Amino acid sequence: MSTLIILSVLPLLLLYLGLYKVQKALLPVTLIGLLAALGTTIASYTSQDLATPVYTGMMLFNNYSVVFSAITIISTILILLLSKGYFERISSHIAEYYAIILFALAGIIVMVSFYNLVMLFIGIEIMSVSLYILAGIKKTDFASNEAALKYFLMGAFSTGFLLFGITLIYGSTGSFNLEAIRNWVVSNPHNVDTMFYAGVLLIIVGLCFKVGAAPFHFWTPDVYEGSPTLITAFMSTVVKTAGFAAFLRLFSACFAPVSDFWVPVLLVITIITLFIGNITALYQQNFKRMMAYSSISHAGYLLFAIVALGAGSASSVVIYATAYSIASIIAFGALILVRQQYGSDSFESFDGLAKKNPFLALTLSIAMLSLAGIPLTAGFIGKFFMFSGALLHFKYVMVLLAVVNAIIAIFYYFRVIVAMYFRDTERGELTVPVFYKLVLGLGALATILIGIFPSIISGLL
Numbered sequence: 536m537s538t539l540i541i542l543s544v545l546p547l548l549l550l551y552l553g554l555y556k557v558q559k560a561l562l563p564v565t566l567i568g569l570l571a572a573l574g575t576t577i578a579s580y581t582s583q584d585l586a587t588p589v590y591t592g593m594m595l596f597n598n599y600s601v602v603f604s605a606i607t608i609i610s611t612i613l614i615l616l617l618s619k620g621y622f623e624r625i626s627s628h629i630a631e632y633y634a635i636i637l638f639a640l641a642g643i644i645v646m647v648s649f650y651n652l653v654m655l656f657i658g659i660e661i662m663s664v665s666l667y668i669l670a671g672i673k674k675t676d677f678a679s680n681e682a683a684l685k686y687f688l689m690g691a692f693s694t695g696f697l698l699f700g701i702t703l704i705y706g707s708t709g710s711f712n713l714e715a716i717r718n719w720v721v722s723n724p725h726n727v728d729t730m731f732y733a734g735v736l737l738i739i740v741g742l743c744f745k746v747g748a749a750p751f752h753f754w755t756p757d758v759y760e761g762s763p764t765l766i767t768a769f770m771s772t773v774v775k776t777a778g779f780a781a782f783l784r785l786f787s788a789c790f791a792p793v794s795d796f797w798v799p800v801l802l803v804i805t806i807i808t809l810f811i812g813n814i815t816a817l818y819q820q821n822f823k824r825m826m827a828y829s830s831i832s833h834a835g836y837l838l839f840a841i842v843a844l845g846a847g848s849a850s851s852v853v854i855y856a857t858a859y860s861i862a863s864i865i866a867f868g869a870l871i872l873v874r875q876q877y878g879s880d881s882f883e884s885f886d887g888l889a890k891k892n893p894f895l896a897l898t899l900s901i902a903m904l905s906l907a908g909i910p911l912t913a914g915f916i917g918k919f920f921m922f923s924g925a926l927l928h929f930k931y932v933m934v935l936l937a938v939v940n941a942i943i944a945i946f947y948y949f950r951v952i953v954a955m956y957f958r959d960t961e962r963g964e965l966t967v968p969v970f971y972k973l974v975l976g977l978g979a980l981a982t983i984l985i986g987i988f989p990s991i992i993s994g995l996l
Contacts, residue, residue, distance in 0.1 A: 536589060536596055537575040538604060539648075541568060542641040546634035553630020558623075565615060565633045573608045576601055588650045592712055595650035602853055602995050603647040603780040607773045610860045611640055613978065614768050616970045617868050621765055625673055632672065636769060639665035643777040647784070652701045652711040655781060659697070659745060662777065663690050666770060670762040682761025689744070689754045697741025703734030716789045727793055735790055735797050739804075742785075746778035748834045749808040759827035764874065767823065768867035771830050772860035779837045779852055786841055787848065794844060801842050802933060808835035809940040816947050822870055823880045825947055826863070829906065832944060833859050836937065839921040843928040849996040851920040857992055858905055858913030858985060865902035865978040868971055869895055876965045885951055887960040895967050896955045898975040905982045907948040908941050913985035920993070 545568040552560055579586075579601050586597035615636070622629040642661025649655040667690065671683025705711055707730050708719040720727065744751040759767045790797060812832030819825040837855055840848040870880065872895065877884045889896035905914035918941065925934050967975070985991055 536594065536648075538572045538579075538596075538608075539641060539644050541572040541575065542637055542644060545569075545572075546637040546641075549630050549634045549637070553628065553634075558629060561630055561633055562615065562619060565637070566612060568637075569608055569612050569615070573605060573612070576604045576608060593651045593654050594645070594648045596648050599780075599784065599849060599996060600644075600648040603776065603856075604644055606853065606857055606860065607640065607643050607647070607776055610773045610776070610864065611636065611769070613861075613864050613974050614765060614772070616974045617768075617864075617871060618765055619968070619970050621763075621871065625763060632669075635665045635668055635672075639669070639769075640773070643773060646777045647780040649781065649784070650713050652704065652713075652716075652785075655785065656698060656701060658781070660694065662774065663694070663745075666690075666766075666774065669766045669769070670758055672766070673763055676761075678761035679763065680761075682758045685754055686758045693741050693744035693751065696737045696744075700734045700737030700739075700741060703730050703737065707731035707734065713785070713788045717792070720789065720792045724792060732793075732796055735793070736800065738785070739797065739800060742778065742782045743804060746775055746782065746834050746837070747831050748804055748838060749811040749831060750804075752808070752811065752831045752834075755831055756824055756827040759830070760821065760824050760880075764823065764867055764871050767826075768864055771826065771867070772863050775830065775834065775837075776856040776860060779834075779840075779856060783841055783848060783852055787844055791844055798842055798844075801838060802930075805835050805838040805842055806933065806936055808832065808838065809937060813940045813943040813947075817943065819947070820882060821880045822873075822882055822885070822951070825882075826866060826870075829944070829947070830863070832940065833906075835940070836918060836921050839925050839930075839933070839937070842933070843925040843930055845924060845927065847920070847924050847927075850993055851917075851924050853996055854913070854920050854985070854989065854993055855917035858917040858982065861978045861981050862902040862905040862914060865898055865975055865982075866906070868975055868978075869899040869902075872965060872967060872971060882950060882954050883960075885954040886958040888955040888965070890959075892965045892967060894972065895965065895975065898979040900952050900955065901979040901982050903948040903951050905986070907945045909945075911983065911986045913982045913989075916986055916989040916993075920989075 549561055579596060580598055584598040588595045622632045639662045642658045645654055645658030649658055667683055667687045670686050671680050673679035707728055708716045710716055747755045809832055812828050812835060816825050816828035840851045873884045874880055905912035908914045908918040922934050
């Protein structure tokens with residue numbers, strides 16, 4: 536668990552650097568620390584997954600944890616590469632930004648590695664408290680303050696559901712340990728009491744809030760829109776990936792034997808999430824708000840892996856989460872540049888972008904195509920794996936409804952492409968800094984490579 540130790544110590548080092556006004560060292564030290572954490576994570580990967588629980592059975596850092604930890608760390612590195620000069624425009628005290636992001640990442644590592652429900656709760660709370668602060672960190676911005684307040688109030692409410700659910704599971708099984716809970720369920724297949732089922736439902740409510748699934752999504756649009764764009768990118772990608780990793784780990788490890796009870800509930804939530812996310816995104820005039828509703832719809836697609844729980848669910852989530860994270864980072868990176876140049880998040884800000892900066896328009900187009908699930912992109916492969924897993928479990932109606940939603944999504948994603956290539960504007964040129972070119976270029980390349988050669992990551996789990 537060297538990764539967790541590095542990510543816990545690194546924020547403290549950054550705070551000391553900020554205290555002594557070594558501002559220029561903050562980003563390089565952060566990136567070096569994250570690369571070290573990534574290195575220790577990858578070194579833990581083994582061809583035969585023989586990992587055993589650590590910290591007296593509280594955590595299990597197996598290949599599942601390694602892969603999801605690597606995805607979240609790489610996504611954080613890409614997001615922070617976009618931060619050069621970004622936080623300086625918001626505040627003169629920027630060490631806190633990096634430190635809190637890394638504290639959130641430490642909580643995320645706990646979330647994807649838990650082997651005890653107590654550690655799940657602790658990981659979620661470390662992450663959530665950090666995000667409450669990050670959402671409102673622009674103290675002079677009313678929208679940012681409003682986003683933080685809404686997120687905090689609704690987050691505290693959902694935490695109550697999650698904690699109560701964990702309590703009921705403990706009351707039924709007598710343990711917080713995942714293996715002990717599973718053994719209890721397997722040994723009592725026909726004697727599972729009502730309290731256990733109630734606990735499962737409450738945990739679903741708490742986790743669905745964290746991943747932004749409907750009808751527990753009400754916080755998502757306002758929080759995404761009001762938060763600083765870079766923080767929105769972090770919440771939309773790293774946090775969502777961690778949420779689904781924890782969701783899948785818990786339900787596959789403990790609740791699979793009683794899937795007949797909770798699958799219909801998640802099936803309804805999945806369908807509602809898809810329709811609310813996609814239909815509402817159609818009416819948005821603001822790019823950032825459109826991405827918020829888009830993230831809700833993608834939560835619906837990711838729920839497929841849990842509804843159609845099986846041996847391939849983990850691989851499906853890895854591929855989909857990777858594809859979605861890369862495309863979203865490109866999209867939010869482009870939005871930061873457009874907003875800095877033109878001062879607006881509206882779709883009109885992207886008019887004629889292909890003439891102003893062909894590279895930026897091309898990378899953003901690849902991201903939109905991937906999010907829409909167009910062939911030869913990573914997003915298509917992600918949807919293919921999700922739909923295939925659902926079809927293997929005879930979820931034909933759900934897949935049909937998901938295909939309808941994918942067609943709806945094409946409209947609002949292509950709206951951005953149409954604005955960039957088929958509309959003109961009198962606005963001036965737009966320049967792309969070196970770090971942005973690196974992140975956008977690598978992201979676009981990875982999107983195409985995964986779309987053509989999905990075996991790059993599909994065989995990791």
